[in-house]
Amino acid sequence: MxxxxxxxxxxxxxxxxxxxxxxxxxxxxxxxxxxxxxxxxxxxxxxxxxxxxxxxxxxxxxxxxxxxxxxxxxxxxxxxxxxxxxxxxxxxxxxxxxxxxxxxxxxxxxxxxxxxERATASARVLSAQEAERRRIAAELHDEVGQSLTAVLLGLKRAADQAPEPLRGELLLAQETTRDSLDEVRRVARRLRPGVLEDLGLTAALASLAADFTTHAGAKVSRSVEAGLPPLDREVELVIYRVAQEGLTNVARHAGADHVALALHRVGPAVVLRIDDNGRGVGPAPEGAGIRGMRERALLVGATLDIAPGPEGGTRVLLTVPDPGRSV
Known part of the structure; x- marks a missing residue:
């Protein structure tokens, strides 16, 4: 028929x-x-x-x-x-x-x-990127960090035994080396968020906010809702990286002096919100940082929205509809 x-x-x-x-x-x-x-x-x-x-x-x-x-x-x-x-x-x-x-x-x-196909390719690329970040962070911590620590100790011994005119110069070199060591450690922490693996997402976001306040000079008000659903490890990493890139964009482009960072639940979804009081979203096309955030969001089936904030500035919203399962 x-x-x-x-x-x-x-x-x-x-x-x-x-x-x-x-x-x-x-x-x-x-x-x-x-x-x-x-x-x-x-x-x-x-x-x-x-x-x-x-x-x-x-x-x-x-x-x-x-x-x-x-x-x-x-x-x-x-x-x-x-x-x-x-x-x-x-x-x-x-x-x-x-x-x-x-x-x-x-x-x-x-x-x-x-x-x-784009999601699969992005997953492979970002996975390789995370592996490379961990390798570089380990080398910075184990090799460069230890070398700078040895230099710092040598400068301290030399300063303790040097006469006064030379001692001041050695102390200045010691402070410069200590600052370089702190910067190397900070870069290593950004490349490999050990606090995320050891203490969880809440502690990692707190560390990220504190680091942003120290180096960008802008105040961060942080709010993490209690009782969030269990998050997949990949989801936690995506949320952390999006928050990290969002704060980096604020420091580079927004000219803001206050940022609100919030992680809360909306129904079954988990939402990361970043609000700043800076210059706002301009007409310029999206750069590599924002497109990288979108690619990370796709890895866990999340959506990323970037729009003007309710009181000026920019609002970044990452919505993870199924936070317990990555795709």
Whole structure:
């Protein structure tokens, strides 16, 4: 038995346009056959006016029919020029039958495949990036840090035994070395958040806020809701990295003196919110930092929204709908 779907044969775009033009030309022919209008030789002004008016009406009708028939193709073209794989879920509704509907379905299916492949590739890249960060952090801590510590101890011994004019210079070199050692340790902590692995997300966010206040000079008010659902390790790392990059962007671009960092629950989802009172979101395109945040959000099926804050500045919202399971 033949089903309705099997009986329906898609109409090609060629036959659609041909049919629309056939309707217009057929209407024009019928009007010429039935209309009580004759054309003189030479053509009179009244007859020319009637013919030109009829031609204008036919052209307008043809344009309107073609616009209706090709409207899905226009929507598809606009989406193709604006689609961004870092903002998944952009799809065209299938409101028609035939070849146009098949084209839209094929485009939507292609977007789904590209988004899945992009997410898989981003997961591999970010996993390799985290592994490289851990390796560099270990080398900084174990090799560079130990070397600077040895230099610091040597300078201390030399300063203790040196005469007064030289002792001041050695003490100054000792302070410079100590500052360099602190900076190396800070960079190592940023590359590999050991406090996240050892003490959890709440302590890691507190350390991140304290480090931001120390080096950026802006006050951070921090709020972490008690009783959050258990978070997958990958989710915790994504939340930490997004908070880290968000605060870095505030320090570099916002010119803010106050930042509110909050982690709370909205229904089953966990939301990270960063508000600052800086210059706000400008017209400039998104940089590598924000796109990196979006890629991390995709790893755990989260959404990242960056918009003007309710009281000026910028608001960054990371929403993790299923925090207990990474994708």
């Amino acid at each position: 033949t089903t309705v779907k099997e009986a329906w044969r898609p109409v090609s775009l060629f036959w659609r346009i041909f049919g629309l033009n056939a309707v217009v030309l057929g209407t024009a022919t019928a009007l010429l056959l039935w209309a009580p209008v004759t054309v003189s030789v030479p053509v009179l002004a009244a007859e020319a006016l009637i013919l030109l008016t009829g031609l204008a009406v036919l052209l307008v009708a043809n344009a309107a029919l073609l616009r209706i028939g090709l409207a899905p193709l226009d929507r598809l073209t606009r989406l193709m020029s604006t689609v961004d794989l870092l903002r998944p879920g952009q799809r065209l509704p299938v409101e028609d039958h035939g070849v146009m509907a098949e084209l839209i379905r094929g485009f939507n299916a292609m977007l789904e495949r590209l988004e899945a």
